[in-house]
Structure formats: C-alpha cells, structure tokens
Amino acid sequence: MFSTFLCADTSFNTPKHAAWSGNTGWILFRHDRPSSPEGVVFGACFLSGLAYSANTGWINLGDGTPDNGYAYSNTGTDHGVNHDGVGNLSGYAWSANTGWIHFGWAASGDANRPKVDLLTGDVSGYAWSGNLGWIQLGTAMLSVASMDDVDSDTDGIADHWEMKHFGNLTTATASSDTDQDGFQDTHEYEADTDPQDDSSFLMVMSLASLSDTQTHIEFLSTPSRLYRILVTDELSATTMWNDSGLGTIPSHASGMTGRTVNHASLSTSPLFFTVEAFRPLSL
Ligand SMILES: [Ca+2]
Ligand SMILES: [Ca+2]
Ligand SMILES: [Ca+2]
Incomplete structure (x- = not known):
C-alpha cells in the first residue's frame, strides 16, 4: 500500500511525542529517531513516517510522496494524513494490525477535530479507528517541534x-x-500569497500615526503564516530592521491583521515600518 519512504528527521523530537488509546496504550510518534528511520514527520501539506505502539505495532501516516506532490488523495494507493496548512489534519493512517485510522472525521467547527496549534506545536483532538476506538492526540504529550x-x-x-x-x-x-x-516567487512562498495573481502579495493596507508614540498598521494576512512588524529609523542598503516589540503575530481570521506599535522608547524621527511573513514552526 505504501511505497518507499522519503527520510526526514521526525518533527516530534521533543519529549512530547505520544498519543493515547484506551484500548492499545501509548502510540509513539517518535520511535527511535534519529538512529532509525522511523518517526512521524509533520509537513506543511502532509504527514509521513511511522508511529509505533507496543501493542499494535507500526502505524503508517503516509510515505511522503503524494501523487500530486502536495496532498494524499486517499484513493487507490495514495493514502496518508494531510495537513491543510493552518493546523487541521485529515485523511487516513494505516496499521497492518488494526486497519485504517481516520483523521478526517470531524466537521470544521468540531472542538475535537485533530489539529496542530501552529504557534505552540501542541496537537489536540482525536483520530478514530474502527478497531481501537478514539485515539487521543491532545494528551499534552504530543507536540510538533518543526514543520518539514x-x-x-x-x-x-x-x-x-x-x-x-x-x-x-x-x-x-x-x-x-x-x-x-x-x-x-520566493517571497510569495514565504508569505503564502498567489504567485500567479498579480493582485496577491504581502500588502500593508494602512499605516496611521495615532500619536508621537503610537502607529497603527494593518496588513493582508493568511492563517498559514505568522508575522512580525519591524521598525527602523533609517533606510539604506544596510538597514537593520528591529522587531517592533510586538513579537510573533498570528493572522486575524478575517485576513486583515492590525496592530498598534508603541515606539515611545524610540526617540528618533522619522520611523519606518515593514511587515515580515514567516512559516510557522520554522525557526
Ligand atoms: Ca524548490
Ligand atoms: Ca510575484
Ligand atoms: Ca502574486
């Protein structure tokens, strides 16, 4: 059913790498990595690799080579667990001993939907196995350290x-x-904007001075990316941009994200601002 694996280091390389089934016990998403090829890799579009349960054996989350290059179709021989880019999991894992494990059972608003928090890496929700029943991902013992x-x-x-x-x-x-x-295209990738649409790019929509010490910035955003607002007091070929003090900013659900920068500590004028997009779990 699954072909050759693409090997990458498991994403679950923290102490938190275990899901729980009341019927089969702990399921380890990082088995012996990095000394052996097993372990689950969390990617921006799909998962791959093997989890392991002492009672159930290997559980295959996908071979890392979906037919279309970005998502398993879960038809024919093209099976695995997908990630929609904003944390939600779907699709199927496979265990020779217990059969299909369903990640895509939940409606979009279901609180128990299998999900990765892209800010913290913590996994929540449940997967469903006809033979094992519910598999708890939100054990507080399962967390993604990096996105492949x-x-x-x-x-x-x-x-x-x-x-x-x-x-x-x-x-x-x-x-x-x-x-x-x-x-x-490299910048459109970093911002996850459409590289074939010339009206789609990381865009600052408004910049308003609220006072001598406060500036409000609004920008177009996407939930698959995180953002920083950077500031500098001089523009040159060697400009050093500094974080505005707001740190990591997630996208607002509306796709328009706004923040107010307090820059009382920066006495110089004028000030220049920019918005930077980056991939979650990539630092
Ligand atoms: Ca490439
Ligand atoms: Ca472009
Ligand atoms: Ca574009």
Missing part, C-alpha cells in the same frame, strides 16, 4: 508549494517573479 518543508531543488521554495501552484519544480526559481507583481 522539503526543497529538493534548493531554490528556496518548498516542493509542495511549487507543485500546488505550478504543477512542477521548474517554473519557479530562486529569482523568478511569475506574475510580475514585483514580489519574487
């Missing part, structure tokens, strides 16, 4: 993102700007 983004042609853009937007690994390069909106 394989970039096999090393152009700075993950394979899954190139396949999703272009259907190949060759159209986008380290310097291409396919839609010619002024934002290179």
